[in-house]
Amino acid sequence: MKHVSHWIDGAEVRGEGRTGEIYNPATGEVTGQVAFATVAEVDAAVEAAKRAFPAWRDTSLVKRSKILFAFRELVDKHRDELAALISSEHGKVHSDAMGEVARGLEVVEFACGIPHLLKGGFSENVSTRVDSYSIRQPLGVVAGITPFNFPAMVPMWMFPIAIACGNTFVLKPSEKDPSASIFLAELWRQAGLPDGVFNVVQGDKVAVDRLLEHPDVRAVSFVGSTPIARYVYEKATAHGKRVQALGGAKNHMLVLPDADLDLAADSAVSAGFGSAGERCMAISVVLAVDPIGDALVEKIVERTRRIVVGPGDDPASQMGPLVTAAHRDKVASYLDIAVDEGAKIVVDGRTTPVRGGRGNGFWLGPTVIDHVTPGSRVHREEIFGPVLSIVRVRSYEEGIRIINSGEYGNGTAIFTNDGGAARRFQNEVEVGMVGINVPIPVPMAFYSFGGWKASLFGDTHVHGTEGVHFYTRGKVVTSRWLDPSHGGVNLGFPTNS
Ligand code: NAD
Numbered sequence: 001m002k003h004v005s006h007w008i009d010g011a012e013v014r015g016e017g018r019t020g021e022i023y024n025p026a027t028g029e030v031t032g033q034v035a036f037a038t039v040a041e042v043d044a045a046v047e048a049a050k051r052a053f054p055a056w057r058d059t060s061l062v063k064r065s066k067i068l069f070a071f072r073e074l075v076d077k078h079r080d081e082l083a084a085l086i087s088s089e090h091g092k093v094h095s096d097a098m099g100e101v102a103r104g105l106e107v108v109e110f111a112c113g114i115p116h117l118l119k120g121g122f123s124e125n126v127s128t129r130v131d132s133y134s135i136r137q138p139l140g141v142v143a144g145i146t147p148f149n150f151p152a153m154v155p156m157w158m159f160p161i162a163i164a165c166g167n168t169f170v171l172k173p174s175e176k177d178p179s180a181s182i183f184l185a186e187l188w189r190q191a192g193l194p195d196g197v198f199n200v201v202q203g204d205k206v207a208v209d210r211l212l213e214h215p216d217v218r219a220v221s222f223v224g225s226t227p228i229a230r231y232v233y234e235k236a237t238a239h240g241k242r243v244q245a246l247g248g249a250k251n252h253m254l255v256l257p258d259a260d261l262d263l264a265a266d267s268a269v270s271a272g273f274g275s276a277g278e279r280c281m282a283i284s285v286v287l288a289v290d291p292i293g294d295a296l297v298e299k300i301v302e303r304t305r306r307i308v309v310g311p312g313d314d315p316a317s318q319m320g321p322l323v324t325a326a327h328r329d330k331v332a333s334y335l336d337i338a339v340d341e342g343a344k345i346v347v348d349g350r351t352t353p354v355r356g357g358r359g360n361g362f363w364l365g366p367t368v369i370d371h372v373t374p375g376s377r378v379h380r381e382e383i384f385g386p387v388l389s390i391v392r393v394r395s396y397e398e399g400i401r402i403i404n405s406g407e408y409g410n411g412t413a414i415f416t417n418d419g420g421a422a423r424r425f426q427n428e429v430e431v432g433m434v435g436i437n438v439p440i441p442v443p444m445a446f447y448s449f450g451g452w453k454a455s456l457f458g459d460t461h462v463h464g465t466e467g468v469h470f471y472t473r474g475k476v477v478t479s480r481w482l483d484p485s486h487g488g489v490n491l492g493f494p495t496n497s
Contacts, residue, residue, distance in 0.1 A: 002032035004178045006041060006202055007185035009048035010195025015041060015202065020175045025091030025321040026311035028360030034178045036203035042170075042210040045199040049141040049168035050216050052196030057138050057166040059194075061115040068164055070191035072108045075101065075184070082183055086151055087312035089177035091320040091362070092275045094312055103442070104156030107463050110445035111160035117468050118165065127496045130480045136472035138166030139218040139242070143211045145232065147224040148174035148323050149278045149384075155181060157449065158221045161467040163197060167218075170199045172211060176323055178202050212236045219470065221462065222246065223280075226382070226408070226454045233457035244458040244470055246450060248382040249410030252285045253439060254399040254425065257292050259415040263437065265299035267415065271439035272388035273307055273366040276319050277331075280455075281411045281433070281440045285372070285379060285389045287399040293392045297346065297370055300388070304347045304366045310355030317355060321362040322385055328362040331385030334378055338369045338389075341376040345369050349386055374402045382408070396421060404430045409452030413439050432456065 004022065005012040015035025022032040037045075056064075075082065083097035090097070111117075120134040144158040151173060159169045173181040181200045188198045201207050211217055212235045219242040222232040226247035233245040253271070255264045271283035288296045310317030322328040335345060345367065352365020364386060372379050372389040379389055393399045403412055413435035414425040422436045432451040435441030443449050443464065450461025460470040480486065 001030070002179070004032060004034040004182060004202060006035055006037060006045065007182055007198070007200040008041070008045045009199070010189060012182065013041065013044075017041065017203070017206075020204070022089055022176070022178065023324065024088055025323055025362045026313075028325065028362060031088070034175055034202050036175070037201040037207040039206065039210045042201050042207050042214070045170045045201045046141055046211075046214050046216050048196040049170055049199055052194055053138075053140055053168045056168055056194060056197050059166070061118065064164055064166070065112050065114050067192050068108060068112045068114070068160065071160075071188055071193070072105060072112060074187040074190055075105055075108065078183075078187065079105070082152060082180060084313065085179050085183055086177065087320070089179055090148065090151060091312055091323055092278075093317045093320050094315070096275050097312070100150050100153040104153040106445040107156050108160040110463065111164040114164035117465070118472070126478065127494070129483055130478060132476060132478045134474060134476045136165075136468070136474055138472055140167060141170065141216050142167045142219040142221070142471060143170045143172065143217050145172045145208055145211065145220065145222045145224070146174060148176040149275070149280070151177040151180040152184065154223045155184070157223070157462045157467070159198060161463060162221075162471045163193070165468060165471040167471055168197045168199075170201060170211065170217070172201050172203065172207050175202060175204055208232070209235070212241070213239055215239075217241060219243065220245075221470070223462075229457050242470065244450075244460050244462060245456070246280075246462065247455050247457065248384070248408060249280045249282075249451065249455050250285065250380070250382050250406055250408045251281060251283050251411040251413075252287055252399075252403045252406070253283045253413045253415065254287045254289070254396070254403065255292065255296060256289050256396060256414065256416040256418065256421055258417050259292070260417065261292060261296055261299055264415040265296060265303055267413070267439035268300055268388065269303040269307070269366075271413075273304070273319055273386045274440075276322055276364075277386040278323060278384055279440070281442055283413065283439055284383060284387065285391055287391050287393050287402060289396060289399060290392065290394050293390070297368070297390055300390070301346055301368055304368050304388070307366050308355065309352050309363065309365050311361070314355055319366060319386065322364055323362065325362050327385070328364050331383055331387060332364050334381075334383050334387055335367060335369070338372065338378045341373060341378060343369045343372045343376070343378060343389070380406070396425075400425065400428055404428075407454045410455035411435070411441060411451070413437075413441065432461070
């Protein structure tokens with residue numbers, strides 16, 4: 001049985017604390033143990049990162065970017081292996097895991113351009129013979145705390161940019177699928193990253209709390225559920241840290257009567273059930289504007305029934321199991337809640353056949369619930385599983401009112417052929433990432449990812465230029481080189497002359 005360790009100062013550290021179990025969600029079997037870091041182990045990782053910082057921040061931009069290029073090549077070379085590892089612990093199908101690695105790699109590619117991204121401004125003669133220029137400098141030791149649903153991509157939203165900017169990094173990945181982090185740490189070593197620049201501490205709340213309190217951690221990036229995001233934001237800012245904490249989601253897709261219904265149905269099913277709905281950008285509610293409700297539901301149901309559910313390593317599977325038994329049970333409990341709330345289950349995932357049999361895997365098939373009432377629990381709460389709710393609405397106005405009254409503001413989409421309606425939607429909707437006839441509008445690496453409202457605590461989104469800003473501090477230098485005309489003593493406030 002495998003044992004997943006920490007990675008501190010360029011090497012694996014087995015860990016002396018508690019351990020947690022790692023499952024294969026397709027079979028329900030325990031496949032390994034993961035170390036849970038003690039406070040002393042977190043301190044050792046932060047100390048290694050602190051020691052590595054001075055030399056790394058002074059490593060030339062060209063050298064840093066060479067190491068990033070080498071890392072990019074290594075991840076690319078091993079993407080199949082990494083995807084298989086993700087699939088074995090998370091449960092997602094191989095093609096989906098490959099997609100996750102590809103999207104993470106795009107952030108590495110963006111970070112390879114760090115010499116350009118860190119360019120400052122320069123103004124000659126801001127005053128007579130005085131020049132001014134702006135530079136951005138790294139913060140020091142920064143931490144990333146990440147969720148189970150993207151064990152490679154979400155950490156890769158953070159560390160390539162943080163490291164490229166000259167910081168040193170401590171990652172605390174999800175304890176549910178921890179192996180990808182160690183795999184990536186080994187690739188950093190092979191790429192020539194100096195010891196201590198990238199570290200991993202495995203574990204739970206003990207490790208997280210120590211990172212949030214540690215005086216040498218300058219900034220924290222968090223991605224996970226809203227209650228923990230709020231907690232991380234409050235605790236880390238109280239300890240004087242810069243924080244970006246991305247939380248949960250409840251993403252709506254508004255389908256106007258003029259939309260292409262086949263495109264809308266394909267999109268709703270793909271975005272609702274891809275990765276078994278365990279994506280923060282999954283569509284979980286379709287708002288069908290009268291009179292297309294019945295026609296759209298019929299198309300969605302027909303496509304949902306054709307989804308092949310099975311183990312992630314079976315190439316015929318389109319959708320895998322959920323991550324844990326507890327999560328599967330929680331998601332399934334919403335089917336009972338839906339019935340209690342008067343909604344109608346039109347496809348029941350509890351009875352979906354599974355390729356190779358269910359065994360003790362954490363299965364729940366794709367589920368469609370129609371006539372969900374706005375404001376009901378099924379509509380309001382993040383379910384984070386393969387459950388697609390349909391809410392029937394009378395108009396665009398009713399649809400947007402429902403979206404904007406929600407707690408979350410991560411992603412949303414409108415399906416229409418009316419450019420004016422789409423433009424109005426993009427302007428009025430209170431959500432951070434908007435799709436127009438695109439169901440999962442995840443920004444590319446050179447834009448920034450992040451939601452509004454309870455989907456993000458903090459001011460900066462991740463990756464893209466906001467990522468570069470998050471991991472650096474601005475400084476402006478005003479310089480004058482000695483000249484006989486410097487003017488002597490002047491107690492007045494500096495002004496241009
Ligand atoms: P989670 O909040 O349970 O865990 C996230 C991280 O926090 C993990 O590393 C975990 O070990 C740690 N953690 C858990 N409980 C903690 C506690 N009490 N104190 C301190 N640390 C704790 O989230 P999850 O179940 O791993 O991931 C799913 C959630 O993440 C969903 O809500 C999903 O919407 C969200 N998510 C959001 C985004 C986004 O970009 N907004 C992206 C991916 C996932």
